[in-house]
Amino acid sequence: MNNLYQNNVIDIQNLTISYHKKPAVRGVELQIPSGKIVGIIGPNGAGKSTLLKGILGLIPKDNGLVQINGQPVENNLKKISYIPQKESFDWDFPVVVYDVVLMGRYPHISLFGRPGKNDHKKVIEALKKVDMLEYKDRQIRYLSGGQQQRIFLARSLAQGADILLLDEPFVGVDAATERAIFQLMRNLKARGNTILVVHHDLAKVREYFDYLVMINQRLVAFGPTEDVFVPEYLDKTYGGRLTILQKSEQLLRENN
Amino acid sequence: MFEALSKIFIEPLQYEFMQRAVFESVLVGITCGLVGAFIMLRRMSLIGDALAHAVLPGVIIGFMIAGKGQLAMFLGAVTAGIITSLLIGFVNRNSRIKEDTSIGVMFTGAFALGILLVSHLKNVHIDLTSYLFGDILGVSNDDLILSGIIAVVVAASVLLFYKQLLVTSFDPTMAAVMGISTGLVHYFLMSLLSMTIVASLQSVGLILVVAMLITPAATAYLLTDRLHKMLILSVSIAVFTALVGLLGSYHFNFASGASMVVFATFVFLMTLVFSPSQGVLVKYLRRKRTAEKHLSQDILKMIYKNCYDQNKVRSLRDAVTFKELAAWIGAPERLITKVIDKLVQENLVLVDNDKVCLTTAGEKFGLRIIRSHRLWESYLINEKILTENNIHSDAEEFEHVLTEELLDEIDEKLGYPQYDPHGSPIPQKNGDV
Numbered sequence: 278m279n280n281l282y283q284n285n286v287i288d289i290q291n292l293t294i295s296y297h298k299k300p301a302v303r304g305v306e307l308q309i310p311s312g313k314i315v316g317i318i319g320p321n322g323a324g325k326s327t328l329l330k331g332i333l334g335l336i337p338k339d340n341g342l343v344q345i346n347g348q349p350v351e352n353n354l355k356k357i358s359y360i361p362q363k364e365s366f367d368w369d370f371p372v373v374v375y376d377v378v379l380m381g382r383y384p385h386i387s388l389f390g391r392p393g394k395n396d397h398k399k400v401i402e403a404l405k406k407v408d409m410l411e412y413k414d415r416q417i418r419y420l421s422g423g424q425q426q427r428i429f430l431a432r433s434l435a436q437g438a439d440i441l442l443l444d445e446p447f448v449g450v451d452a453a454t455e456r457a458i459f460q461l462m463r464n465l466k467a468r469g470n471t472i473l474v475v476h477h478d479l480a481k482v483r484e485y486f487d488y489l490v491m492i493n494q495r496l497v498a499f500g501p502t503e504d505v506f507v508p509e510y511l512d513k514t515y516g517g518r519l520t521i522l523q524k525s526e527q528l529l530r531e532n533n
Numbered sequence: 534m535f536e537a538l539s540k541i542f543i544e545p546l547q548y549e550f551m552q553r554a555v556f557e558s559v560l561v562g563i564t565c566g567l568v569g570a571f572i573m574l575r576r577m578s579l580i581g582d583a584l585a586h587a588v589l590p591g592v593i594i595g596f597m598i599a600g601k602g603q604l605a606m607f608l609g610a611v612t613a614g615i616i617t618s619l620l621i622g623f624v625n626r627n628s629r630i631k632e633d634t635s636i637g638v639m640f641t642g643a644f645a646l647g648i649l650l651v652s653h654l655k656n657v658h659i660d661l662t663s664y665l666f667g668d669i670l671g672v673s674n675d676d677l678i679l680s681g682i683i684a685v686v687v688a689a690s691v692l693l694f695y696k697q698l699l700v701t702s703f704d705p706t707m708a709a710v711m712g713i714s715t716g717l718v719h720y721f722l723m724s725l726l727s728m729t730i731v732a733s734l735q736s737v738g739l740i741l742v743v744a745m746l747i748t749p750a751a752t753a754y755l756l757t758d759r760l761h762k763m764l765i766l767s768v769s770i771a772v773f774t775a776l777v778g779l780l781g782s783y784h785f786n787f788a789s790g791a792s793m794v795v796f797a798t799f800v801f802l803m804t805l806v807f808s809p810s811q812g813v814l815v816k817y818l819r820r821k822r823t824a825e826k827h828l829s830q831d832i833l834k835m836i837y838k839n840c841y842d843q844n845k846v847r848s849l850r851d852a853v854t855f856k857e858l859a860a861w862i863g864a865p866e867r868l869i870t871k872v873i874d875k876l877v878q879e880n881l882v883l884v885d886n887d888k889v890c891l892t893t894a895g896e897k898f899g900l901r902i903i904r905s906h907r908l909w910e911s912y913l914i915n916e917k918i919l920t921e922n923n924i925h926s927d928a929e930e931f932e933h934v935l936t937e938e939l940l941d942e943i944d945e946k947l948g949y950p951q952y953d954p955h956g957s958p959i960p961q962k963n964g965d966v
Contacts, residue, residue, distance in 0.1 A: 416758035
């Protein structure tokens with residue numbers, strides 16, 4: 278919207294995070310522009326999920342600074358929404374779809390408060406937007422992988438979050454559902470939301486992401502996808518793993 | 534009749550100690566039912582048991598310092614509970630020892646310390662047995678007041694912090710992102726748990742208190758899909774089992790804790806079998822019904838395939854024997870006979886002694902199954918989901934569940950094929966082959 282200067286929502290300076298005394302993310306510098314869909318790719322153990330958690334302040338950092346809209350993360354909790362990997366949930370938990378989406382309203386409700394009329398209205402709206410209203414009374418175990426993903430997107434919608442961080446949202450989801458979820462993300466982007474997605478499949482990178490973060494503990498490259506999704510950086514990111522590299526180069530050729 | 538009931542339920546109430554025991558049971562049921570639900574959902578059953586044992590030294594030390602009194606006992610127990618849960622967390626974070634082991638080490642250590650103190654205090658009389666196994670008939674007014682206060686604190690906490698408890702239990706990461714301290718909620722719950730254990734000491738005893746926490750909660754969990762309903766059910770079941778346990782204790786002189794827990798376990802097992810949504814029985818019946826439905830469809834298909842497909846013979850004289858059918862399908866003859874009885878009632882087959890053939894309606898049905906099977910096979914191979922070799926078994930599964938709309942969709946997608954991948958003709962929708 279503003280052509281004069283790039284508006285950055287997330288500003289990461291010299292971020293270093295360790296897991297069990299082993300560095301997982303080292304010295305990462307990143308400025309994430311607003312209103313874009315940004316992919317985070319890298320091999321297993323490259324610190325993709327750690328980077329997301331670091332941005333959210335969920336794990337202690339050794340060093341560095343993360344700011345959202347020029348302020349500490351704690352001041353922006355209502356604006357951020359995080360959708361963890363599927364395995365991190367107990368799908369047998371006694372909650373139905375509606376309950377999960379309603380949790381998105383919790384940041385807006387006071388300490389002892391109860392959800393009000395407006396909160397319920399927002400939940401219904403969010404469920405409609407992801408086309409899941411008819412499933413609102415269903416326990417979450419009895420949903421398909423794509424539907425499970427959609428209710429967590431609905432939760433972020435109900436929250437009214439501007440910044441969405443998703444950890445491998447397409448795992449265990451069929452191709453058609455993946456497209457549908459991606460379309461939802463695009464709609465969110467059109468409304469000005471910024472979306473960060475940890476992604477492991479290189480096939481759709483060009484189609485999905487405006488910007489790409491390529492990481493292997495250290496930041497290898499960051500920029501518009503067409504600039505950085507090139508053999509040179511892929512080689513650096515996935516260093517030595519030729520099979521993956523060959524596959525991705527082939528994909529590059531196909532895409533060009 | 535009324536007299537007998539009155540003897541069981543009303544008569545005991547004339548005694549003051551029984552009136553206190555009834556109140557105590559209700560209070561303990563409320564407290565355990567609420568806290569237990571969260572303990573179970575957060576997979577902290579083991580830590581619940583551990584804390585129950587670990588409060589013993591706290592109770593004894595409180596007793597040593599301040600003499601027999603509810604407040605000293607309460608403070609000692611809660612302090613011991615919190616110190617133990619902090620120690621468990623400390624060992625976890627600062628060594629390679631995993632949580633189950635650190636729980637095991639800490640609670641047995643604390644429990645042993647408690648026993649050691651009791652055996653050392655020869656001059657003071659402490660009724661260890663009543664702490665260990667519960668003695669609800671000996672509940673005093675002070676015990677009752679303490680349990681009452683704890684029940685109010687627990688119920689108020691769950692009501693006020695329902696949101697926080699729900700979100701930290703279901704999605705701790707989101708809770709953290711929202712700025713809720715998951716650590717704080719954890720230790721808050723540990724404090725509630727320690728209080729619950731103190732409240733239950735007199736009635737259930739610390740050895741069995743974990744059962745009053747998790748068994749009613751687990752029973753409720755089998756009956757509903759929503760947290761608030763689970764809490765209400767958990768409390769109701771806990772109160773009910775505590776009262777029944779109390780009656781057992783009064784009439785048969787059972788140890789009160791054991792009496793409650795045995796009944797709670799019985800209720801749990803009954804629910805496990807008979808729960809309308811999750812019950813083992815319902816699941817078994819559902820599976821059996823599906824299996825029978827599949828078998829009946831297989832029978833129609835097989836008769837059609839083997840008797841009509843090639844030669845188009847349609848008389849009872851050329852019908853199939855049950856034995857042949859059993860061999861084709863690979864199911865026991867006894868089962869085949871049973872299912873065929875149903876098919877006769879549905880007017881799908883005709884039976885003459887041990888022979889069976891299709892009615893016109895049965896023919897239509899058999900044809901539909903064959904169409905379903907062959908279309909599904911063609912689809913799976915066409916979409917390169919499976920190869921020709923392993924396809925058959927999958928199609929056997931799916932042919933039973935495909936709806937007419939889905940079949941039409943597949944048919945259209947494939948361009949209305951005439952033959953399946955094995956070269957057999959696919960029946961058309963109108964029944965033409």
